[in-house]
Amino acid sequence: MDHDQAERIQARRLEQMKALTEAARTVMRAPSLPATLQAITDAARSIVGAHQSACSLSQADDRSRAISALSLSDKYAAWRADAQPADRPGIQAWIGEINRPARMTQGEIEAHPGWPGPDAGAGERPPMRGWLAAPLIGNDGRHLGLIELSDKIDGEFDEVDESIVVQLAQFAASAIERVQVEISLRESEARFRHMADSAPALIWMTDDQGRFVFANMHYDHLFGRPAMEMLGTGWRNTILPEDLPAFECAFFAAFQARRPFQAEVRVTAREGQLRWLRCEGVARLDDSGRFLGYTGCNVDISAAKHAEAELRRLNETLERRVAERTAQLAASEARFRTYFESSPDLVFLIRVQPDGVGLFEALNPTAERFTGLRAEEVIGRRAEEVMPAEVAQKTAERYRSCVEQDRKVTYECSYDVEGERRIVDVILVPMGDAEGGSRLVLGSARDITRQRTLEEQLRQAQKMEAVGQLTGGIAHDFNNLLTGIVGALALLQRRVEAGRTEGLDRYTGVAMASAQRAAALTQRLLAFARRQPLDPRPVEANRLVGSMEELLRRTLGPAISLEMTLAPELWPTLCDPNQLENAILNLAINARDAMPEGGRLMIETANAQLDAAYARAQGGEVRPGDYVAIGVSDTGTGMPPEVLERAFEPFFTTKPLGQGTGLGLSMLYGFVRQSGGHVRIFSEPGQGTCFRLYLPRHRGSLETAEAEVRPLRAPRADAGETVLIVEDEPAVRMLVLEALEELGYAALEAADGPAGLGILQSGARIDLLVTDVGLPGLNGRQLADAARQMRPGLKVLFITGYAYDAMLGQDRLETGTELMTKPFAMDELVERIRTMIDAG
Incomplete structure (x- = not known):
């Protein structure tokens, strides 16, 4: 390396250090977290000289990250919208795990197991040409996020670049923690203000001289004046003058001793209202123990003070009434003792314990004479120990019921007295709670043996009188009707035996008319008994x-x-x-x-x-x-x-x-x-x-109100219709079968429910089930239910001498079922069968 090149490198390093210092100032002055992150990102890309830089904060426990700020050169401007990857673990999370800087070439980063691979369209983007990242580490060593750069403008990332990024990361971590602390502080202050203003009490703070430095919105509500006018003053302007000396004495004594204080004072609130306040405060100290002032609250206790005065008045009244009641109770106890000792009824007390066990508490002289037991033999013992088993069981059941349901219980029981069975009417009444959670039950019993005997004799006499009246009246009516029936049939038989067939319809008409009148009489009797639908x-x-x-x-x-x-x-x-x-x-x-x-x-x-x-x-x-x-x-x-x-x-x-x-x-x-x-x-x-x-009143249609009377027809079967007849009376079953067979119906018969059930299970064609209601064993209703389970939609015609309310569900038949009451004409039965089959 020649001298000029070394000077250029040295000058570049000096510029980077100056830029790093300026970046530190910019980062520390950033007013918000987004601004801080963006300043860090822009400074990193500018100082190191890279096309891309990003600053991320950790967002989850798995150290996945989301880009919070991004800085791109013009080279990557076209891909700015795609530069925000999803919050997911990857190579960035790996930096959070190792918590130290990392520097890689493009080949190294693509071979790294944390690299997610190229995104769609990655082939169109410029190559990364290297990657550099440094973690953001807090003062406590906690991983906050990272700074990362890629695609260096000149050459590859080196140790100097890494050192600069590490220093910048340190500045960034301090700035981020400062901003986070400021944000937390503002949020905490806002929460405190909201909490204080929402409190239903006057919350205040003083300085170390006793002057108010804070008061919540309740001051405005209580006094009708803004809280600002209270700041810098003391209590003198709010407390009633006559209460002020005692309050100031207590307050300043506590103030001097730096201890909590409490006082109750009166104040003149808004619109001149007089209110009672309970004032409480505690000393506020810093970490070194220096006194900073008081923090406290004033609670409006006016209602409590009024209630206290009312309570005193009520206590005086209560004491007077207790004395009166005590005297009344003593008189009542004396009256009860007189009743208990002299009552002709058996009177006793039972203490029922929490586990349901009852112990006799008292027994009056009448009860002693009736049972032959002395009170001292009974008191403290259970009913099972002193009474016959049957009587003891019933008594225990009733006194438990009396206590559990907290109501009077009455019952009767039989008691053997000197070999004679006596009937006793007993009344149990729950009384107030006794000691230990037990309850007292007052019992009173009366011997009603003679009364029951007289009632039974009266019922028997009334029953015999009623039977006599019914027998006389009904026998009179039925004898007249039977005379017409028997006489007409006798003349009819005589004519037939003599071979004289003319005029026979006159005798059959008389017999039918008498029979119909007899049927009407039975229907009226059943209607009286409410068994005729x-x-x-x-x-x-x-x-x-x-x-x-x-x-x-x-x-x-x-x-x-x-x-x-x-x-x-x-x-x-x-x-x-x-x-x-x-x-x-x-x-x-x-x-x-x-x-x-x-x-x-x-x-x-x-x-x-x-x-x-x-x-x-x-x-x-x-x-x-x-x-x-x-x-x-x-x-x-x-x-x-x-x-x-x-x-x-x-x-x-x-x-x-x-x-x-x-x-x-x-x-x-x-x-x-x-x-x-x-x-x-x-x-x-x-x-x-x-x-x-x-x-x-009927609110429905009247279309059936005036149905015209028309003669019944005896319709014939036209498609091989099959009817199953289940009837235990052979004569009725024979008549119905013959009437159906004469009209072309296929008729099956069964004498009881099980036999009918067997035919229903055989798979034979059955268009209608006709069954008597009162079959022995499996009755008609049970048979019909079983039949309709096997053959859904099967129509059922019940025939009966009377209909049980329980079978019909309060005189209502199910869909697809009908009822005919005996006696009936065969033409009426066949007409009903035809109608039900044709109904589909």
């Missing part, structure tokens, strides 16, 4: 009542006039029209019997709205809403109160024996209640009687 349909009550006029006039006779007042635009109702006709006819007959000398019968209809107050007055028997009201009134003898109270009672009648069953009004009541309605009676002796029936 109704056939509810939309009904226009005006039209139904009007159609009964001729029948009612014949029933009442010429001595009684019939008057009808039918409301215009009457709402429709949903009920069984046949049952409604029977109800009105029954009321008309009762009215006729109550007017033996003649009179008037009035029938009226009206729309009615029953409100919640009316529903509550009826004891919850009716729901509020819209109803159709039908009134039936007479001018007859009326009913005395004792008869009125029992009007709906089953079997109760005032008619002579054999002239009534006592079921008419009971069945009417059952029909109305089953239809969701309500019945009222108004009657006084000599003033007549008025019945008002309330039936719910």
